Amino acid sequence: MPHDTVDLRSDTVTRPTAAMHDAMRSAPLGDDVLGDEPTVLALQEKLATMLAKEAALFVPSGTMANLLACRCHCEPGDEIIIHEGGHIINYETSAFAAIAGCSARSIPSADGRFEPDDIAKHIRARNCHFARSRMLVVENTSNTGGGTVWPLDQAHRVCETAREHGLARHLDGARLWNAYIATGTSPADYAQPFDTVSTCFSKGLGAPVGSALAGPKDLIERAHRYRKMLGGAMRQSGLLAAAAIHALDHHLDRLAKDHANARTLAKAIAETPGLTIDLDRVETNIVYFNVESGDAPALQAKLEQHAVRILALGPTTMRAVTHLDADQTGIARAIKALRTCAAA
Numbered sequence: 001m002p003h004d005t006v007d008l009r010s011d012t013v014t015r016p017t018a019a020m021h022d023a024m025r026s027a028p029l030g031d032d033v034l035g036d037e038p039t040v041l042a043l044q045e046k047l048a049t050m051l052a053k054e055a056a057l058f059v060p061s062g063t064m065a066n067l068l069a070c071r072c073h074c075e076p077g078d079e080i081i082i083h084e085g086g087h088i089i090n091y092e093t094s095a096f097a098a099i100a101g102c103s104a105r106s107i108p109s110a111d112g113r114f115e116p117d118d119i120a121k122h123i124r125a126r127n128c129h130f131a132r133s134r135m136l137v138v139e140n141t142s143n144t145g146g147g148t149v150w151p152l153d154q155a156h157r158v159c160e161t162a163r164e165h166g167l168a169r170h171l172d173g174a175r176l177w178n179a180y181i182a183t184g185t186s187p188a189d190y191a192q193p194f195d196t197v198s199t200c201f202s203k204g205l206g207a208p209v210g211s212a213l214a215g216p217k218d219l220i221e222r223a224h225r226y227r228k229m230l231g232g233a234m235r236q237s238g239l240l241a242a243a244a245i246h247a248l249d250h251h252l253d254r255l256a257k258d259h260a261n262a263r264t265l266a267k268a269i270a271e272t273p274g275l276t277i278d279l280d281r282v283e284t285n286i287v288y289f290n291v292e293s294g295d296a297p298a299l300q301a302k303l304e305q306h307a308v309r310i311l312a313l314g315p316t317t318m319r320a321v322t323h324l325d326a327d328q329t330g331i332a333r334a335i336k337a338l339r340t341c342a343a344a
């Protein structure tokens with residue numbers, strides 16, 4: 001791939017900026033397994049404050065943060081309730097089942113959002129024959145929903161129903177930062193109806209590695225033990241935490257640019273013969289669209305010849321994600337390549 005490739009496969013592909021490298025280089029370091037990693041401790045405190053939770057734990061990935069939430073809220077044999085496209089049940093190698101011992105009931109919907117009635121339908125009666133319904137998961141923004149944002153009142157309503165039925169509430173907030181910038185609703189307000197929140201620094205925020213789980217102090221203490229058990233305890237991880245702190249301090253507001261770029265790309269796709277898109281679903285930095293020819297992998301391959309990378313996620317579906325390393329010029333190049341390749 002040429003060095004000027006426009007890579008829109010995911011917002012995880014970003015490289016640390018020079019300023020982020022500087023922040024990593026100058027971070028005070030310790031040993032997090034021995035409990036004296038000052039930069040990790042600072043990040044955890046900063047995040048807990050931002051989400052208005054008692055404590056937070058730095059972990060290598062969103063997958064581990066979600067797994068820790070499943071493990072801490074559920075016993076083996078318990079069931080989680082989650083959208084059918086939820087990351088936890090589709091893209092995390094079934095860790096929720098293999099390691100936390102949970103089963104799942106999934107709620108169908110086109111955009112990743114659902115209503116209290118949808119949850120109520122999936123909660124099992126308390127009966128010795130059934131799995132125990134134990135945890136509700138909401139993903140905000142919803143990845144497979146198309147980067148859609150949950151309205152705050154809808155999140156409150158589903159959480160209230162879950163609470164009434166004795167379910168724990170977990171927010172997969174891998175892209176919570178995008179929801180915040182798209183709406184102005186603070187991360188703490190989004191986090192409020194949930195017991196735990198997982199979030200990522202390695203997506204739109206542009207850090208190379210790192211996620212976190214935030215929640216009540218006693219639960220986070222247990223998650224700390226499970227993180228160790230999973231091999232997720234790291235030593236001078238302040239290097240990575242420094243990148244995350246830098247991202248929170250400098251890369252939050254700029255997510256608005258990613259959203260504007262996604263909108264520009266989506267509108268151009270709507271006007272490109274051979275491609276179709278639901279513009280209403282483009283709320284943040286994710287752009288799903290369809291290829292009328294029915295051969296999305298072929299379009300992906302053609303785009304690669306033009307140094308543009310967009311993922312085919314099925315026979316007709318493609319996904320482009322905007323981010324820190326794709327500026328307006330890159331988006332213009334992607335649009336030009338799409339017009340050329342979709343017509344060919």
Ligand SMILES: Cc1ncc(COP(=O)(O)O)c(C=O)c1O
Pocket residue numbers: 060061062063064066087088139141142143172174175200202211
């Ligand atoms: C909604 C959502 N949750 C969790 C994850 C997992 O994050 P990681 O790749 O850091 O394990 C992702 C990754 O893309 C995601 O989109």
